[in-house]
Amino acid sequence: MALSGSALIGCEKPSGSDAEEHAVVESGTYEGTIKKVNADEKEIYVDANGQELELYFIDETTLTKGGQPAEFGVLEQGQKVEVEIKKVGKRLDPISVTILE
Amino acid sequence: MGALPDMWRVELWHPLVVHLPIGVLIFGVLAWLAGAMTNPGGPRGFLRPAARLALSVGTAGAWLAVYTGDLADAEVVRTLCDPTVVERHENLAWICAITFTVATVLEFVRGVTGLSRGLRLALRVVIALGLCLGIALLGYVGHLGAKLVYQQGAAVYHPSEMCTEFE
Numbered sequence: 136m137a138l139s140g141s142a143l144i145g146c147e148k149p150s151g152s153d154a155e156e157h158a159v160v161e162s163g164t165y166e167g168t169i170k171k172v173n174a175d176e177k178e179i180y181v182d183a184n185g186q187e188l189e190l191y192f193i194d195e196t197t198l199t200k201g202g203q204p205a206e207f208g209v210l211e212q213g214q215k216v217e218v219e220i221k222k223v224g225k226r227l228d229p230i231s232v233t234i235l236e
Numbered sequence: 237m238g239a240l241p242d243m244w245r246v247e248l249w250h251p252l253v254v255h256l257p258i259g260v261l262i263f264g265v266l267a268w269l270a271g272a273m274t275n276p277g278g279p280r281g282f283l284r285p286a287a288r289l290a291l292s293v294g295t296a297g298a299w300l301a302v303y304t305g306d307l308a309d310a311e312v313v314r315t316l317c318d319p320t321v322v323e324r325h326e327n328l329a330w331i332c333a334i335t336f337t338v339a340t341v342l343e344f345v346r347g348v349t350g351l352s353r354g355l356r357l358a359l360r361v362v363i364a365l366g367l368c369l370g371i372a373l374l375g376y377v378g379h380l381g382a383k384l385v386y387q388q389g390a391a392v393y394h395p396s397e398m399c400t401e402f403e
Contacts, residue, residue: 156320156323156324156327157319157320157323159320164354175310176310176313189319191313191314193314223317224316224317225315225320226316226318226319226320
């Protein structure tokens with residue numbers, strides 16, 4: 136009961152970033168750091184100025200590194216990225232992801 | 237003409253399994269509360285073991301629902317207009333499953349012989365609070381699941397305008 140009580144007051148599902156409720160931001164371009172990469176679901180979590188963005192790659196998402204197209208597998212935790220996001224309802228679709236370093 | 241989607245696709249395993257624990261846990265809580273107000277040696281003495289069985293089966297089913305929900309999430313999240321609902325649904329479902337797990341384990345601990353009367357009474361109060369919390373969470377989590385299906389069409393196939401795939 137204490138465990139579930141503590142979960143209710145903030146210590147949530149202990150499986151990483153996917154346990155948190157993520158920020159919903161307006162369409163635009165954001166810079167941030169990758170907190171987690173989920174290769175199975177082609178999904179990244181980006182910390183952009185304290186807001187954690189959960190981004191599921193879609194068919195239209197482009198990924199570039201050094202000006203060249205890159206595969207999803209090059210993404211790593213801690214990388215600085217610039218993401219162009221389109222807000223659809225409250226869903227954030229990444230249009231482009233650029234690895235900055 | 238498109239083909240109808242398979243009814244065994246992975247995102248449909250969750251609705252297949254989720255309704256059993258909802259029903260069984262509600263029954264388990266009601267049986268436990270009724271059992272707590274009756275004499276265990278009397279004609280309604282079956283309520284306590286029935287509650288234990290229902291809470292055990294329901295809790296196992298709740299974890300299976302959490303697991304299949306994770307699988308469904310991976311399939312449908314890109315189609316949702318408001319994924320924050322599915323996040324809240326997942327997080328609270330997980331807390332709900334923990335709550336019922338702890339309450340059920342404590343209920344079995346309460347049955348162990350040799351516990352003092354005071355400890356038994358304290359356990360009974362904690363279990364009652366846990367079950368009430370669990371049932372409230374269960375209702376809200378179910379409500380969020382219904383919002384996902386009936387407001388956002390999560391995992392729901394939308395037939396073509398002329399329904400030609402049914403011909």
